[in-house]
Amino acid sequence: MTYIRHIEHENIVHRCFRCGYCKFPSDYSDFNCPSYKAFGWDTFSPGGRMWLTRAWLSGEIETSARFAEIMFSCVACDNCKDQCVFPRFKDFLPDIFQETRAELVGEGRIPPGVRDYFKAVAISGNPYKLPQSERGDWARGTGLKPFTNQKHLFYAGCVGSYDEVGKRMAQSVGKMLVDAGLSVGILGSEETCDGNDVRVLGEMGLFAELAQANIEKFKAKGVKEIITLDPHALNTFKKDYPALGGVFQVRHYSEVLAELVKKKKIKLKAYPVKITYHDPCYLGRHQSIYQAPREILKAIPKAEFVEMHRSGPDAFCCGGGGGNFFTDILGTAEDSAARVRVREAAETGARILAVACPNCAKMLSDAVKMENLEDRLELLGIAEILERVRK
C-alpha cells in the first residue's frame, strides 16, 4: 500500500544543515545525543533524522524496520533543540521527530517493543500489564489516604506505582508529604497512565483517550493541585493537558520538598557524604527545573554536593526518555546512555547519585550494576535521601 505521508512541520525539514551542533553539550566535551552515542551512525543523530525524514517524506527511502528504529531510538531529551544553531526552527526539532513517529504509528510500521508498550497501556492502563487493582499498593504504610477533598493530589505514575525502584521513591515522597502535614491524597487503583510517553512515541489517539480520561477524573474528584513523582507526568500535565481542558496547578515533588526544607517543615541532620545529582530531561530541559533538587541536597549539613561534568541544561540523558525506558531500543551496550552516565557520576567521587525521576532511577540503578559500581555509588531518590537525614 502506498501512503501519502504528511507531517505538520514538513516545510522545515529541508532547513537542517546537518552541522552537528545538536549532538553536543554546550562545551562539546562529549556527544550528548543518547541515540547517536549508542549507535554511532550519523543517521541516529538529530541531523540524520531530519535528513532521513525529508527523504522518507519525498519517497526517496521507504518505511523499514531500520527507519523505525532510527526514529524510535530518539529519547526526546531535547538536547538537540537547545543546541541547534538555527533559532528560527530549532524549537520544532522534537515535534518533527514526534510527528514522524506518529506517521509510522499510522502506517502500523513500528518496532515490536513500541507496539507492545502501546498494547499494554491500552489494555492494562500501564506498560507492566499488571492489574489496575494493584496500582495503589505501593502506598501501604506511607500514611497516604485516597484522594477525597484534600488540597493536593499526589500522582505516582506508572513507574512509581509498579516498578520496585520507582515504588521506593514514591513511598519516600509519600511519607515526607504526610509527615510534613500536607493535605494530600492519591488515586490509588483509580490512577491511570498520564500518557506522556505514549504521546512522544506518536500514538496520538491513545494519548488523547488517556489524557481526556484523566482530566475528567481529576475534575470529577475536584482536583486542583497536583504533585507528581514523575517529571514525565509533570511535563504532559503542564504542556499538553491545558489544551485539552485540563488546567491544574502542577508541581514536581522536588519543588514541594525544597519548600518544606526551606520552611523547616523537614529538619535535617548532618550527613557527611559526597552527593552528585542527575538532571532528568523532563524536569530540566523540558521544564527548566534545575534548582529545587539542588537546594535540597545543598541544605543537608556536612554533605558535599558535587556536579557532574555535564549538568543542568547540558546534562546527559539516562536514555529512558521518549518511551525508551519501556522499549529499550537503545540497549545496554557500553555506550548506552545510562552506563555512560553512571561512569560520569562515579568520576566525581560521589558516594550517592541522587535522582528525581523514577525512570532515571531505574535506568541508572541497572547501569550501576552493569558497570560494577555498586560498592562505589548508591542510587537514591531525593526523598529517599531526605528520609535518611531528617531529624
Next chain:
Amino acid sequence: MSDIRKSLVDIVGERGVSDAPEELWFYSRDPGVLAPHRPDYVVAPKTTEEVQKIVQLAGRENIPVVPMGNGMSLAGLVIPLKGGIVLDMKRMNKILEVNHMARYVVVEGGTSQGALKAYLQKNHPTLRHSIPDAPSTTTIAANVSLHGQGRLTNQYGFNSDMVTGLEVVLPTGEICRIGSPSIGPYWISKGPTLPDLSGLFLGWLGCTGVITKVGLKLYPNKKIRDAELFVTDRVDLIPHILYKLTHLEMLEDINVWFQPKPLMFMGNYHITVFFTGDTEEEVEFKRKMVWDCLQEYMDSKDGGFMSIQYMKSMLLEMPGRNIADFADVPKGGGFEYSGPIAPIEHFPQYAAKVVELAAKYNVLYASTARLISGGHSMMYSISFAFNRSDTAMMERVEQALTEATAFALDMGGIPWKPNFKEQKMTLEKMEPNARKLLLMIKKNLDPQGIMNPGNWEVNS
C-alpha cells in the same frame, strides 16, 4: 549476507557495518550542492588495526575506500563517487597524549574539534589548538587532510602546517608513521629535518591513505581575547589596511567580510581583528597599536572602528556557531563556498567577482577572507546560500562556484578543498611536470586506485 559484508562484520562487528538503505542514503551526500552517489557499505572502525584490515580487504576485492570525518567540507570530498566503502572515522576519537612542555597533542583521526577544545580547556587550560570555523563535529584528521584553517592561521599558517606527525594506513594496508614518531616517541615534527613525507597525505583528501593519528601543535592560550572591527566602504584600501595590520606581528586572526544582509552591513567592508593577552595591559597595548596603525584612514574619513559590544560574544566564539546560520538565510538549509588561496592585493577583484556572480546567478552571497601566515596569502571565501528544496537554485549555486574557481585560477590563485570538477580544472592549469609528479605519487602509493577514487585523479 555477501562475502564482503561478512568480512567487514568479522573486522568491526555487526554494529560497525551498515548497508541499510538509510545509512547508504545518508552517507551518499554532503550538505553542499554536488549530486550524491551511494556507497556499498558504511563502516565505522574503532582502531588502526581495524582500518588496516578494511583497507587490505578493499585491496583484495578492489573496492573503493573513502575515509570520512563529519563530511562537512561542503565540497563533496567524501561523496563516494565510485561507490565502495565509506569509512566513518568518528569512533576513533581518543585523545592519546598531550606533551605540555613541547606543546603538542596526539589524537586519533576521528577526534572532533569540539572534543579537543573541551579536553584542553579542562586539562590544559593554558594551551589551545587552531580551531576552524567549521562546526565542532568536524574532525582533526579531515581538517588537516584538506589543509584547513583556523583561528591561529594568521599567525602559524594552515592547520596542516601545525601537524607534528602522522600515523597513516597506506593503500597497501601497511601502517606507517610519518615524521619524528617514525624515529622515536616524540611527535615533534612532521618532517624537518627529514624529507617531509607528510606532503604525501596532507591535502590529498584521503586519496593516498587513511590518516589514523595526528600530532598537532598547541599554542599558548592567553587569558584574554578581544576584537576590534574596522569598517570602510573603500574596497581599494583593504590590501593596504591588511598589510599594515600584519606588519604589527601581534594579531591572533584577521578576517575581512562583507555581505548584503542584514542591510546595516551592506556596502561596507568589515575587518575583524582579534588579539589576545594575559593581562589587561597587554590587551590594551595591542588595541592601541591596532588603532594607531589605522589612524590615517580615520583621519582621511575613509573608515573607522565600529562598536562591537552587541556582537562581541558572537565574534569571539570558537567555533563561530553563527556561521552555519548563513545556510538558513534563504530558509533552505544550505550554503557552499569556493575558497581560493590568493594574494591579498587581489581582494578588490575577488570582492567585485562575488557580487557579480551573485547577481548573474541570482543567489545570495556572503564573503569572508582570512589572512594566512601574516598576509603571505588569504583564503577568500565566495559563499552562496541556497534552498535545499529548490533544485534550480542549487544548480545556479554550483555554476556560480565553478565560475568562481575558474576566475581564481585565472587570477593565479589556488582553490581550497576543490571538488572533483575543480580538481580537474586545477590539474589542467598545472605545469605538466608538476602534474606528472602528482601522477607518480598517486600511482605508486595507490596503484589500484582504491583510495577516494574520483578525487585527484591524474590522467597522464
